[in-house]
Amino acid sequence: MRRNLWMSLAAAASVAVTMFLLGVFLLLVFNLNYMASQLQSNVEIAAFLHVDTPREVVQHLEAQIKHLPGVREVVLVPKEEGFRKISRQFGGEEELLSATGGVNPLPDYLLVRVNTPEEIRDIAGAIAQLPGVEKVNYGQEVVERLFALVRWLRWLGAGLILLLASGAVVLIMLTIRLTVYSRRQEISIMKYVGATDSFIRWPFFLEGLFLGLVGSGLAAGAVYGIYTWLLSRSFNLFLFLPLLNDPALLLKSLLGLIGAGAGVGALGSLLSIRQFLKV
Amino acid sequence: MGLIQFYNVTKLYPPDVVALENITLKIDKGEFVFLVGPSGAGKTTLVRLLFREELPTKGQILVGGRSITRLKGREIALLRRTIGMVFQDFKLIPDWTVFENVAFALRVIEVPPREIKPRVERVLDQVGLLSRAHLFPHQLSGGEQQRVAIARAIVNRPRILVADEPTGNLDPDTSRKIMALLQEINAMGTTVIMATHAWDIVNSMKKRVIALRAGRLVRDDREGVYGYEA
Numbered sequence A: 001m002r003r004n005l006w007m008s009l010a011a012a013a014s015v016a017v018t019m020f021l022l023g024v025f026l027l028l029v030f031n032l033n034y035m036a037s038q039l040q041s042n043v044e045i046a047a048f049l050h051v052d053t054p055r056e057v058v059q060h061l062e063a064q065i066k067h068l069p070g071v072r073e074v075v076l077v078p079k080e081e082g083f084r085k086i087s088r089q090f091g092g093e094e095e096l097l098s099a100t101g102g103v104n105p106l107p108d109y110l111l112v113r114v115n116t117p118e119e120i121r122d123i124a125g126a127i128a129q130l131p132g133v134e135k136v137n138y139g140q141e142v143v144e145r146l147f148a149l150v151r152w153l154r155w156l157g158a159g160l161i162l163l164l165a166s167g168a169v170v171l172i173m174l175t176i177r178l179t180v181y182s183r184r185q186e187i188s189i190m191k192y193v194g195a196t197d198s199f200i201r202w203p204f205f206l207e208g209l210f211l212g213l214v215g216s217g218l219a220a221g222a223v224y225g226i227y228t229w230l231l232s233r234s235f236n237l238f239l240f241l242p243l244l245n246d247p248a249l250l251l252k253s254l255l256g257l258i259g260a261g262a263g264v265g266a267l268g269s270l271l272s273i274r275q276f277l278k279v
Numbered sequence B: 001m002g003l004i005q006f007y008n009v010t011k012l013y014p015p016d017v018v019a020l021e022n023i024t025l026k027i028d029k030g031e032f033v034f035l036v037g038p039s040g041a042g043k044t045t046l047v048r049l050l051f052r053e054e055l056p057t058k059g060q061i062l063v064g065g066r067s068i069t070r071l072k073g074r075e076i077a078l079l080r081r082t083i084g085m086v087f088q089d090f091k092l093i094p095d096w097t098v099f100e101n102v103a104f105a106l107r108v109i110e111v112p113p114r115e116i117k118p119r120v121e122r123v124l125d126q127v128g129l130l131s132r133a134h135l136f137p138h139q140l141s142g143g144e145q146q147r148v149a150i151a152r153a154i155v156n157r158p159r160i161l162v163a164d165e166p167t168g169n170l171d172p173d174t175s176r177k178i179m180a181l182l183q184e185i186n187a188m189g190t191t192v193i194m195a196t197h198a199w200d201i202v203n204s205m206k207k208r209v210i211a212l213r214a215g216r217l218v219r220d221d222r223e224g225v226y227g228y229e230a
Ligand SMILES: Nc1ncnc2c1ncn2[C@@H]1O[C@H](COP(=O)(O)OP(=O)(O)O)[C@@H](O)[C@H]1O
Pocket: B013, B014, B017, B018, B019, B037, B038, B039, B040, B041, B042, B043, B044, B045, B046
């Protein structure tokens, strides 16, 4: 009985750790996805033109780009304005001018905003083909790296969780096995007096389910507590972007954790029952 | 039509044990039958086949006219409800009272809770242990423990009572009391099959005797007596 108690605690704890990590991974992935899409929807295309492109050509290009499908807005940033922006970081226009020998080396550029982030790559490509356009920049790398990180995290998370979940399933199996062992007399008598298999198995199934639910309930509680605490401290995940504050999604994730824990418990007991309760 | 029929039943245990060989027999409703033979003759194996704990390697077994070799799941449980089992070692749960041990048999076949108490009390009265209902097995004599086990076996009113060496652990005097109880149960219409190698008991009862030796049926006598060589 005592051994069984420890075993049960170990099984529930193992479900708890697994589900806690699953929760952390889920929320991390949700946040990174959220961040990536935030970034992406703010992304603009900067189309740098050849230096010294005549203003009429620039205006023609501006009109051309405006007519590309998917483009929402085009803003011309003349080289003077560009120079002003940069010089602020270099201690003033005069200093910068003297450093560049009195000329403004910058090109004009067009800031292009698009309707849907998914089209940004195609539109940027189309713009790059236009005559007079030197180079196109759209912060693509940051966004793509972020998505790659999310993908990678998903695999890592899935692998780790699967490993831990198998451990939890095994612990639950062993726990149920101990219970079966400690109650083998009762089980054989149940069999002799004609109890149905499902009647005999049901309590063991419930035990596994219960262990899974206790473990994942603890995990869900911990995840909820920590996440809301971070939110209340307006914790920032990376530098500047705030944590995703979506109570519905959080609730769904927590319910998912509890469901997964119940699943682990049920699976553990079913496997154990198959193995040890040949009645 | 017999209540229990074995047709050419053979049971092999790997690799090469022939526990029963080509057994054909018929037991009618209401009979009292001794299953005798030396240790290792196949008595327990026959009981386990009847109880569908094991499947025959060859042959057919019918209970109530139905083949039991193809039963599955719930049907096996239902078959077992028609056969009460009693063992040499009683198989009582030590940390449950007499009452709980007997009630368990009803609870696990999902008898409505309010029927359980009266039924348990009636059967404990029948085996003469109503006053001991609240005691634990270790507070009882061997004979009393066996009567609890019999009460548990008959509390759900099976058609057949099978006792595998029920007096094996009991002294002669106590054994006689158990035999009287089994006879009483038989008189109320239950078919009783008792495996034993206690020849004195068999000889005193003058009932049908089926004798096994090395897995073969060697004798089947109405009002038989039991001797190894007879
Ligand atoms: N599960 C088993 N595996 C292998 N051999 C067995 C098994 N059960 C019984 N036997 C063998 O079958 C034969 C009959 O045994 P059993 O039916 O228990 O005899 P009895 O009850 O008459 O003493 C014996 O030789 C025994 O060793």
